[in-house]
Amino acid sequence: MPVAVLIVVLAAYVYALVAAPRFRIPGAIGGALILAGLTWYLIVSPSEPERAANLISVEDLTLDRLELEQTVRGATLRGRVENLTETAHLREMTITVRLFDCALADDELDDCATIGESSAIARVDVPPGQLRGFSAHYIFPDRPAVIGVLRWDYRITALRAT
Numbered sequence: 001m002p003v004a005v006l007i008v009v010l011a012a013y014v015y016a017l018v019a020a021p022r023f024r025i026p027g028a029i030g031g032a033l034i035l036a037g038l039t040w041y042l043i044v045s046p047s048e049p050e051r052a053a054n055l056i057s058v059e060d061l062t063l064d065r066l067e068l069e070q071t072v073r074g075a076t077l078r079g080r081v082e083n084l085t086e087t088a089h090l091r092e093m094t095i096t097v098r099l100f101d102c103a104l105a106d107d108e109l110d111d112c113a114t115i116g117e118s119s120a121i122a123r124v125d126v127p128p129g130q131l132r133g134f135s136a137h138y139i140f141p142d143r144p145a146v147i148g149v150l151r152w153d154y155r156i157t158a159l160r161a162t
Helices: 002-019 021-044 048-054
Strands: 061-070 074-083 090-102 113-126 131-139 149-161
Touching: 002 021, 061 090, 061 149, 074 090, 074 113, 090 131, 113 131
Parallel strands: none
Antiparallel strands: 061 074, 074 131, 090 113, 090 149
């Protein structure tokens, strides 16, 4: 509907410029000002993905009951996410998982060899103040066999909310 209204307005504008010679100069100046204002607005205003990413931060989320299950082609991360905001509706989150080969189960991750890293998008629908389950599927190409103990960590690298 807005496109149809825009077409009608533009047609009336062009008709007025052609049909009324005394309207040509003020009409051209007005059209140039409107075009300049629209251009300024499009340059200055943030894009939709940027607005969606700024509605919620990592600190506004709580992840718990995380499990990384090995699959034939990679791994699946499952868990729960709680949205602690009062207004933002979490739609998706990108989570990066790193795999480590550690000599002992209690070694610091800095002392372990990184054997894989992958990112995946968990599409969730978490209203403000609520908790939902999620899963994300990862592929780790060319991952070597684990010699010691497999350990892993994660970090949220991107969020989208409405």
